[in-house]
Amino acid sequence: MKSVNMVILMGNMTRDAELRYTPNGKAVASFGIAANRNFTDASGEKRQEVDFFDIVAWGKLAEIISQYGGKGQGVHIVGRLQNRS
Numbered sequence: 001m002k003s004v005n006m007v008i009l010m011g012n013m014t015r016d017a018e019l020r021y022t023p024n025g026k027a028v029a030s031f032g033i034a035a036n037r038n039f040t041d042a043s044g045e046k047r048q049e050v051d052f053f054d055i056v057a058w059g060k061l062a063e064i065i066s067q068y069g070g071k072g073q074g075v076h077i078v079g080r081l082q083n084r085s
Contacts, residue, residue, distance in 0.1 A: 009053060009077045011035035017057075019066035029062035031055055033075060055079075 014032035021027055035051050055077060057065050069075060 005080045007077075007079055007081045009033060009035055009055075009075075011053070011075065013069055013071055013073045013075055014052065016070050017062075017066040019062060027059055027062040029057045029066045031057075031065065031069065033077070 011033040014034050017029040017031040019027060019029045031054075033053050033055055035053065037049050037051060039047055039049075041047050065075075
């Protein structure tokens with residue numbers, strides 16, 4: 001059976017992207033996003049919660065996000081999910 005690891009996130013950047021380069025010259029940008037979630041709880045009250053995600057972008061995309069993105073900027077991200085310990 002084949003597997004798929006694809007995530008789509010839309011939210012606002014929580015901080016400016018931190019751009020750095022690997023020793024072999026590849027660009028890496030790290031930033032966070034906040035995604036709001038609206039729902040109605042069991043008592044019928046409307047609630048809103050926020051989920052926070054750490055994002056890592058590589059290559060040309062890393063340079064673009066560090067140049068044009070900034071705290072509070074809305075972003076749409078398609079990528080893969082990876083857990084770190």
